[in-house]
Amino acid sequence: MRGLVKSYGGRNAVDGLDLDIRRGEIFALLGPNGAGKTTTVEVLEGYRSRDGGQVAVLGVDPATGGRRWRADIGIVLQSGAGDSQLTCLELLTAQAAYYPDPRDPHEVLELVGLTEKAGARGRSLSGGQRRRLDVALGIVGKPALLFLDEPTTGFDPEARRQFWSLIRSLRELGTTMLLTTHYLDEAEELADRVGVITAGRLVEVAVPAELGGRGQAPAVVSWTEDGLRRTEATQTPTAFVAGLAARFPGEVPDLAVARPTLEDVYLQMIGQPS
Amino acid sequence: MTAPTTRLPALGRVFRVRAGVELKEFFRQRESVVFTLMFPVILLVVFGAVLDYQIGEGVTFTQYFMAGVIAAGILGASLQNMAIGIATERSDGTLKHLAGTPMPKAAYFVGKIAQVVAVTVVTIAILLVVGVVLYGIDLPSGSQWLTFAWVAVLGSAACTLLGIAVSSLAKNGRSASATVTPFALVLQFISGVFFRFDQIPEWMQTIAAVFPLKWMAQGLRSVFLPDALAASEPAGSWELGRVALVLLAWVVVGLLLCVRTFRWRDRADG
Numbered sequence: 001m002r003g004l005v006k007s008y009g010g011r012n013a014v015d016g017l018d019l020d021i022r023r024g025e026i027f028a029l030l031g032p033n034g035a036g037k038t039t040t041v042e043v044l045e046g047y048r049s050r051d052g053g054q055v056a057v058l059g060v061d062p063a064t065g066g067r068r069w070r071a072d073i074g075i076v077l078q079s080g081a082g083d084s085q086l087t088c089l090e091l092l093t094a095q096a097a098y099y100p101d102p103r104d105p106h107e108v109l110e111l112v113g114l115t116e117k118a119g120a121r122g123r124s125l126s127g128g129q130r131r132r133l134d135v136a137l138g139i140v141g142k143p144a145l146l147f148l149d150e151p152t153t154g155f156d157p158e159a160r161r162q163f164w165s166l167i168r169s170l171r172e173l174g175t176t177m178l179l180t181t182h183y184l185d186e187a188e189e190l191a192d193r194v195g196v197i198t199a200g201r202l203v204e205v206a207v208p209a210e211l212g213g214r215g216q217a218p219a220v221v222s223w224t225e226d227g228l229r230r231t232e233a234t235q236t237p238t239a240f241v242a243g244l245a246a247r248f249p250g251e252v253p254d255l256a257v258a259r260p261t262l263e264d265v266y267l268q269m270i271g272q273p274s
Numbered sequence: 275m276t277a278p279t280t281r282l283p284a285l286g287r288v289f290r291v292r293a294g295v296e297l298k299e300f301f302r303q304r305e306s307v308v309f310t311l312m313f314p315v316i317l318l319v320v321f322g323a324v325l326d327y328q329i330g331e332g333v334t335f336t337q338y339f340m341a342g343v344i345a346a347g348i349l350g351a352s353l354q355n356m357a358i359g360i361a362t363e364r365s366d367g368t369l370k371h372l373a374g375t376p377m378p379k380a381a382y383f384v385g386k387i388a389q390v391v392a393v394t395v396v397t398i399a400i401l402l403v404v405g406v407v408l409y410g411i412d413l414p415s416g417s418q419w420l421t422f423a424w425v426a427v428l429g430s431a432a433c434t435l436l437g438i439a440v441s442s443l444a445k446n447g448r449s450a451s452a453t454v455t456p457f458a459l460v461l462q463f464i465s466g467v468f469f470r471f472d473q474i475p476e477w478m479q480t481i482a483a484v485f486p487l488k489w490m491a492q493g494l495r496s497v498f499l500p501d502a503l504a505a506s507e508p509a510g511s512w513e514l515g516r517v518a519l520v521l522l523a524w525v526v527v528g529l530l531l532c533v534r535t536f537r538w539r540d541r542a543d544g
Contacts, residue, residue: 045374047539067282070376077374079367085302086295097291098377100280121302141375 014039015200016053023144026167026177028187028208031197032270037180038078038149040197044178045075045147058145071099074143074175078150080134084122088114088133091122092140099141112136112166128159132166139170146170148179152186164189184263194262198270212265220260224253288378292385300355300389310355310393314347315400321468322409329470331502336409341494342467344401345429349458349487351393352430356386356437357454362447365540373538383438390434394426411498418497421514425493428521432486435528442535466491472506479508486524493517 014036021027031037042048043055046062046069055062060069084091089105096102109115112132117125125133131151138146148167152160160183167177167190181187187194188208195205209215219237223230223244234240237257244252300306321343322336329335363369372382405411414422437454444450462468464478465488471479482488496504496512504511 047370047374067376067378070374071282073374075371075374077367077371079370083366084368085299090295090298094291094295095375097283097288098375100282100376137371 025192028191028194029180035197036200074138074146076138089118108136145176223255288381289384292381293388296385296389341498345490347397352433353437357440358450360441361444361450365446414497422497429490432524439531489517489520
């Protein structure tokens with residue numbers, strides 16, 4: 001994708017965005033609401049037209065991608081697929097019928113952990129189950145590329161962990177994934193690389209551990225001394241802690257060593273105080 | 275990656291799958307079955323019991339009402355059903371989801387048509403059985419069945435297309451229902467469904483004549499009433515030629531509106 005531009009009413013929602021996603025990787029797109037994440041993804045999905053730039057998804061321009069192209073991508077929308085009177089298995093079987101080389105619906109149910117819900121109607125599922133059904137519908141066509149738009153919004157922590165292991169098993173099956181998310185820990189947990197969008201521009205692309213110079217950022221050592229909380233930013237935390245250990249007879253009270261979290265560098269990048 | 279040799283599924287197969295989906299979605303939903311399918315039946319039972327009088331030529335009001343209630347049943351199965359159903363599917367993301375799959379777009383409409391046909395046939399069948407069993411309705415005979423068939427097919431086609439077009443105006447299913455349901459009810463009152471059309475004020479007749487329901491009811495009266503009663507129609511005859519013409523015109527208008535206005539995404543979604 002080169003120089004993508006999309007404007008609404010004279011304002012560029014996406015303003016000259018370049019992005020390459022490699023086969024087989026999980027790429028997470030981060031950014032505040034209104035930064036142009038969803039617009040960018042919807043251009044890639046072929047839902048929106050663009051006003052400038054060149055885009056190729058699996059070698060095809062999404063604006064002209066036909067059924068053959070659609071058969072190779074899977075989309076899990078933010079809104080989900082809506083209420084249904086059909087059972088999970090019926091929904092997956094119908095969806096599979098649109099694709100040339102689908103997965104077995106039973107296997108997909110197994111993969112997303114909904115085997116027990118095969119005969120339950122779509123509308124009777126809980127929020128988390130429904131999201132897993134959305135993913136099942138997204139992957140039943142055996143896509144080479146899967147779009148996941150904020151897949152775990154509204155999940156409880158346990159459901160999110162289960163979901164993450166589902167995404168990892170999909171990667172093992174060779175699926176390339178483009179994920180947008182609000183959760184920094186999710187991006188860190190899943191993504192091979194993350195890109196940060198603000199105001200329609202891609203500010204940085206890096207592996208999660210390196211984003212925003214995080215790899216080189218000083219560590220912050222904190223401890224309690226004479227009843228006061230003390231902190232020290234240092235490039236040599238090991239030596240500093242050894243020094244501390246020598247000053248105290250036993251344990252250093254309340255000792256902690258922290259690197260900036262992905263959230264810290266992210267908030268800094270989008271211009272918000274952490 | 276899909277191997278280049280694998281073919282996209284055949285259209286006929288996808289059409290059958292969509293038809294199956296639409297039938298299950300309709301017949302498993304209690305609200306749609308009660309409101310669309312049973313409502314005309316309830317009307318028939320209640321009106322048939324309450325308005326038990328002769329309208330002349332030895333014909334009961336129920337015999338007259340049969341034509342109107344079938345026309346109203348077709349309206350419900352097509353216009354109301356499509357407008358509300360599609361507006362709901364547009365606002366809850368079902369349409370956007372489908373547009374993101376390799377499903378041929380035509381398959382969606384084929385599924386909807388299958389749903390309308392099934393609901394219409396079932397509604398008419400129940401109305402006829404209830405009419406005959408409870409109220410001794412005289413069934414059509416001979417060529418009247420043919421008229422019955424073309425009026426039902428043309429009326430249903432026109433109202434289905436209009437319903438699909440109207441769905442694009444609504445914000446969501448609930449707002450579609452809030453607009454279309456009262457509109458349909460008023461249309462039923464002024465189109466000669468509940469009352470004899472020749473007893474409705476002339477200006478209302480004129481308004482009703484713009485819309486398909488009046489012509490469907492009129493065509494169906496020619497099916498259920500003796501020809502002697504054609505004289506009490508405002509035009510003095512069943513005007514079957516004009517019925518066909520007006521309904522065909524609405525098919526064309528509805529088709530144009532659909533092509534111009536149909537959206538796979540919610541308006542709020544940009």
